[in-house]
Amino acid sequence: MVATAGSLEMRSVTKRYSVDGSPLVALDDVSLAVEPGEFLAIVGASGCGKSTILRLFAGLDAKHDGAVLHDGAPIVGPSLQRGLVFQEPRLFPWLPVERNVLAALRNSHLDAHARRSAVRDHIALVGLQGFERAYPHQLSGGMAQRVAIARGLVNRPDVLLLDEPLGALDALTRAHLQDELQRIWVRERTTMVLVTHDVDEAVYLADRVVVMSPRPGRIRDIVPVTLPRPRDRGDEALLRLRAHLLRTLAGTPQHAGLALHRAA
Amino acid sequence: MTATRQRRLDWRGLVPVVVLLAAWEAISRSGLTDTRIVPPLEGLVGLLGTEVAEKSLLGNLAASIVRDLSGFALGASLGVVGGILLGLSPLASALLRPSFDVFRQIALFAWIPLIAMWFGIGEASKIVFVALAAFTPTLINTVEGTRSASATLVEVGALLRYRRSQMLLAIYLPAALPSILTGVHLALIQSWLATIGAEYFMTAGPGIGTLIIEGRDRFQMGQTVLGMILIGAVGFLLNRIARAAENRLLRWRTA
Known part of the structure; x- marks a missing residue:
C-alpha cells in the first residue's frame, strides 16, 4: 500500500x-x-x-x-x-509493560481480541518479548523507551x-x-x-x-x-x-x- | 516507604515483653505492693479464662471491633470521596478547604458532648465519633495524592484522548493510591483509638472500654490490665493487616 x-x-x-x-x-x-x-x-x-x-x-x-x-x-x-513519544518514557509506573501498551487502546475501535494481538505485535516489534509482565521500574532506560515507542505505534497512527x-x-x-x-x-x-x-x-x-x-x-x-x-x-x-x-x-x-x- | 517487609516475626521483639512480665511477677510476689493494685500474673491468666468462659469477654471484644470497623468504613470512604473532590476541583477546594482546615483543628474529644446530644450515647453516636476520627487523615492524604498526579502523565492521558472518567480511574486514582493508603492506614489506627475513647466517654453497651471502666469501678486491676492488653493486641493486628494490604496493593513500587 x-x-x-x-x-x-x-x-x-x-x-x-x-x-x-x-x-x-x-x-x-x-x-x-x-x-x-x-x-x-x-x-x-x-x-x-x-x-x-x-x-x-x-x-x-x-x-x-x-x-x-x-x-x-x-x-x-x-x-x-498522531502518536507522540517524549524524551522520558512517561510510562504508568503502576502498570506492567503489556498493560502500559494496552492503556493506549482504551479509546480504540478494536475489540478485546484485536487489542490483545495488537499489544503482542507491538511488543514484538520493539523486541520486548518476555518482558510483558515487568513493571517500569524493573526496566532499563532503553527498554522503557521501547515500551513508549510501542505505545506510540499501537494505534497504528498515520x-x-x-x-x-x-x-x-x-x-x-x-x-x-x-x-x-x-x-x-x-x-x-x-x-x-x-x-x-x-x-x-x-x-x-x-x-x-x-x-x-x-x-x-x-x-x-x-x-x-x-x-x-x-x-x-x-x-x-x-x-x-x-x-x-x-x-x-x-x-x-x-x-x-x-x-x-x-x-x- | 522503605522496602522492608516483615514476613516473619522477629522473636527478639518479645524480649522486653518477657522482661516486663518477669518484673511484674517479681513485684507482685515480693509482698511490697498490694496484690489488688499489682495482681499476680497467674491471676490474670485465670481471669482471662473466667472472663472468656463465664462473662462475655469475646462479646465485648466483638462489639468493639464491629464498632471500630463500621465507623472506619464510613469515615474513610467519605474521606476518600471528599479528598478526590477537593483534589480535582479547584472550586470545591476554594469553597471547602478553609472550613476544613479549621474543622480539623478541633480536638476529636471536643466533639463528644455535641455528638452525644445529637445522637444519644448509644451505638449511633459511637460510630459517628469513630467515623470522624477516620475521616480527617483519609481526606488530607487523598487530597495530597490526587494533586500529586504528575502533569506529564496527565498529558499522556490527553494524547490518548482519555475522557474525564478515564483520567480519574486510569491516572488520578492509581497515582494517588500510595497517599490514599497512607491515609487509610492512619485512619485505621485512629479509629481504634477513637473506639476505645467513645466507649470510655459514652459508657453504654458492651465493649473493651466498658470492661476497663468496670475494672476500675470494682477495683479489679486485673480486668483493667487485661482490657489494655487486648486493646494493644487488636491495634497491633490491625496495623499488620493494613501494612500487608499496602504492600500487596503497591507491589509496582518495589521489586
Missing part, C-alpha cells in the same frame, strides 16, 4: 509564550510540509522551537497564529492518528512524533535504538517527525533534515538526505552532509555545544 495519509503542514505559524510576564516568540512565521510516509528530522539549538512544532502537530497546544494541518484538516486537539526520544540514553543504546527506529520505519512507513539535538542521528535516519535557529524560532535550512537505506554510519556522503549541517548550525547564534562538536 502506498502511503496516502499522514501528511502534516504548517502555514505561517507563529507561537508566542509568556515567560514570567515577558513575551517569548517560540516560532516566528514557520511554514513546513511533511509528506506522507516521510521521515523528517528537526535539529537546532535549545530554544529554537523544535519541540513546540511537535506539540502543535500533536494537538497539545491549540493557541497559535497560522494553520496547522493533518491531511489538510486543521489540528484542534490530540488524535489517536504519524509518529518523536521528541528527542533517544536523548537521555547512553551512546550504545542510542545507536541500537536508531537502527530499530529505522527498521520500524522501513516496515511500517508511518510518517515520522523526529526532533533531536544529535546531527548524526538526524542524517542517519531522515529523508530531510530541517535546521532551525533560535530566538525567535525560524527555519534556517532544509537539507535532503537521499542516501538509500540501510545506511552506513561511516558513508562518506553521510559524513559530508553531517559536516554541512554542523556548519549551518554553527552559524546560528549561541550554540556552544555544536561548535565544540565541530572543533573535535
